[in-house]
Amino acid sequence: xxxxxxxxxxxxxxxxxxxxxxxxxxxxxxxxxxxxxxxxxxxxxxxxxxxxxxxxxxxxxxxxxxxxxxxxxxxxxxxxxxxxxxxxxxxxxxxxxxxxxxxxxxxxxxxxxxxxxxxxxxxxxxxxxxxxxxxxxxxxxxxxxxxxxxxxxxxxxxxxxxxxxxxxxxxxxxxxxxxxxxxxxxxxxxxxxxxxxxxxxxxxxxxxxxxxxxxxxxxxxxxxxxxxxxxxxxxxxxxxxxxxxxxxxxxxxxxxxxxxxxxxxxxxxxxxxx
Ligand code: BTN
Numbered sequence: 001x002x003x004x005x006x007x008x009x010x011x012x013x014x015x016x017x018x019x020x021x022x023x024x025x026x027x028x029x030x031x032x033x034x035x036x037x038x039x040x041x042x043x044x045x046x047x048x049x050x051x052x053x054x055x056x057x058x059x060x061x062x063x064x065x066x067x068x069x070x071x072x073x074x075x076x077x078x079x080x081x082x083x084x085x086x087x088x089x090x091x092x093x094x095x096x097x098x099x100x101x102x103x104x105x106x107x108x109x110x111x112x113x114x115x116x117x118x119x120x121x122x123x124x125x126x127x128x129x130x131x132x133x134x135x136x137x138x139x140x141x142x143x144x145x146x147x148x149x150x151x152x153x154x155x156x157x158x159x160x161x162x163x164x165x166x167x168x169x170x171x172x173x174x175x176x177x178x179x180x181x182x183x184x185x186x187x188x189x190x191x192x193x194x195x196x197x198x199x200x201x202x203x204x205x206x207x208x209x210x211x212x213x214x215x216x217x218x219x220x221x222x223x224x225x226x227x228x229x230x231x232x233x234x235x236x237x238x239x240x241x242x243x244x245x246x247x248x249x250x251x252x253x254x255x256x257x258x259x260x261x262x263x264x265x266x267x268x269x270x271x272x273x274x
Pocket of ligand 1: 041042043044045063065066067068069070072074082083084085122123132133134135146147148149
């Protein structure tokens with residue numbers, strides 16, 4: 001039987017070659033322009049400076065200063081990761097947009113790795129390990145959605161400080177994947193939920209997000225940047241905000257970083273990359 005865990009001749013087609021990438025992306029309705037960089041500081045920074053409109057997709061083989069949330073850095077592996085940013089002009093209240101991106105990606109990857117979890121609002125997990133992170137940044141009417149996805153990494157590609165909390169599609173599924181196809185699947189899937197969200201808001205996606213939400217019913221701490229609040233994670237609202245039971249009341253959070261507290265263990269974000 002063929003050993004699909006080893007990079008073979010087929011691995012060459014997994015390069016982000018411009019004409020091949022364009023061929024894969026051109027049928028994705030959401031995308032109007034593709035800007036492909038062999039190396040860039042950060043696709044989010046490049047997209048923030050771009051003056052074109054919605055649907056510009058920035059793709060890089062390498063980021064020299066990739067950024068995660070809360071000022072953290074984002075490490076990616078040349079030739080193996082996907083690092084992309086998509087420019088949006090949502091033209092309405094933006095509630096739930098980051099969680100919506102998480103849902104679009106989880107749906108896209110479901111056929112490869114079933115049961116991908118959403119760690120509210122911006123991390124995708126396989127079990128306790130992070131496979132994908134999202135950085136949404138707004139300026140004026142524009143929102144840049146940055147996506148970092150581990151695709152063909154082996155466990156030794158991750159630096160020791162994140163190796164215990166990171167995984168890739170290759171590790172989780174046992175096979176190397178075509179990054180161009182994965183990218184097309186992600187953007188197509190996001191486009192579908194985005195069109196509906198623009199018309200109807202987040203509410204139609206609430207149940208599906210709650211089914212995928214990790215740490216529901218568990219004791220968590222949310223760090224909002226200005227306070228740390230502990231409680232039981234109850235789910236999300238119809239706007240995509242986080243519901244936390246704190247004793248007798250329920251509190252709603254628009255943004256924040258969630259960590260879970262489990263008996264006898266250190267608080268665990270379940271997501272150390274970034
Ligand atoms: C996080 O988990 O903290 C978010 C990580 C987002 C990383 C992506 S990679 C493409 C885009 N460019 C960046 O500099 N960051 C985002």
